Amino acid sequence: MPNWFSRLIGREEKASVPPGLIALQFAARAAWSPRDIPALMREGYERNAITHRCVRLIAEAAAAVPLKASNAAAQRLIDQPNPDQSGPELWESFYGFLQLAGNAYLELASLEGEPRELFVLRPDRLRVLPGPRGWPQGWEYSVDGRKRRFERDPVSGRAPVFHIKLFHPGDDYYGLSPIQAAARALDLHNAGGEWAKALLDNAARPSGALVFNGGDGRMSEDQFNRIKHQLAEDHGGPANAGRPMLLEGGLDWKPMALSPADMDFTQARREAAREIALAFGVPPLLLGLPGDNTYANYREANLAFWRQTVSPLTRKMARALAVWLRPWFGPDLVIEADESGVPGLKELDQ
Structure with a gap:
């Protein structure tokens, strides 16, 4: 006491x-907690079990969807992005940051103009640099008091940084995190x-x-x-x-x-937990929240999660990734999310 x-x-x-x-x-x-992204990430992912589980569910499910590229070199880059991470590990971090911050970034390391490795950049350390016409012309990454600048090549259109964001109606450069919508x-x-x-x-x-x-x-x-x-x-x-x-x-x-x-x-906490799950697009039934009868059973809730949350996310990311890599691999590059390679997804549809 x-x-x-x-x-x-x-x-x-x-x-x-x-x-x-x-x-x-x-x-x-x-x-109320501060609304800046680092604070929300601490209060959400590190200190809240509901947010933590929602982010893990989405990131792990999305990373389990294989990406198929029409170019063999691009496929190798996707499957083996760098010496320290496998493809699923990198994409899990990527999707996790997207859910936490509303923004996710990849750095493409190249040698003599040939793409070699992909790395995930932390969104809380990266700042968009607007150009004279209002469009992003570069990015600045800060860590340990040092800053590194990335700029888009105006001739080839190649950008060393891939930036994907969730829709934000009030910001031209950054996305809106589900945690911000569910902050209260x-x-x-x-x-x-x-x-x-x-x-x-x-x-x-x-x-x-x-x-x-x-x-x-x-x-x-x-x-x-x-x-x-x-x-x-x-x-x-x-x-x-x-x-x-x-x-x-x-x-x-x-x-x-x-x-x-x-x-x-207790009831107020349950309602708050359902609201957090709603912001992330995770059926509360998958989180074990009592009193939620929106879906008839776990199977229907799981199918809704894949069809309404994971599938649109992976398809959006695959197409955006293809647009970003075309200046390196040619204009005919196509990248698709191969849902047929997800174990158990076909059984859910049947």
Whole structure:
């Protein structure tokens, strides 16, 4: 149990406590997380199980869809992008960043004009450089205080950086992350978990006030310090959960917080979890969320996930990748997402 008593009235008390009131808690305004991408990635992927699972589901499913290129050299580049990663590993990171930041970037390393390797660039480290006409003419990558600049070749049209983004109606250069759309639901879900944890730390009891009704409504400094010490030592922490409080004459306990049933925070967390899943396009049934009967069974939910979320994403990426690589491999290059190579997808359609 956090020492709320001493926190609220921990100021130096020289003489006595105001009449009748020992402790009082004031309602605070809702606090929302910062809306910048690094902060949302931390609050979402690192600290929220629903967002983490949504991103993993989409990234792993999309990376499992093979990409087929009409050019053998382009196919080798897709299947073996660099010495440290296989194709699925690189594409999983790529799709993961796309879901987290709304933007995903690839760097093409070439030797004497011949494409050799592909690398994923972190979107929080990369900045688009607008040209004089408003179109992106380059990119700047910052890491460890150093900056590296990439520029498009105005003659050949070759760009060393591949940038794909999710639709953003208010930004010309960057995409909109699903986490940004679900930011308030994310805060609500995280706050519900923190509230539950704080409740356990607080001996699984709501906060309240000790009211002194004896005498003239005042207690001596010695009485005040003794009660404060007793609350901190005998009723603080999970080990003292449920321990009854013995009150002396003139002391009365007044609960000042709503009960879990009144707040219904569990249901609020479930609704927030469904809203997060909705933003990512993941059926809540796949996340094991109770009370969701949108789909008749798991099979239908899985099929909807593939058809409405994964398939449009992989097809969009394959066509954009082909456009980006054509200046190197020729105008006839075609790249397609081969869904026939996904195990189990045909069975879902049947």
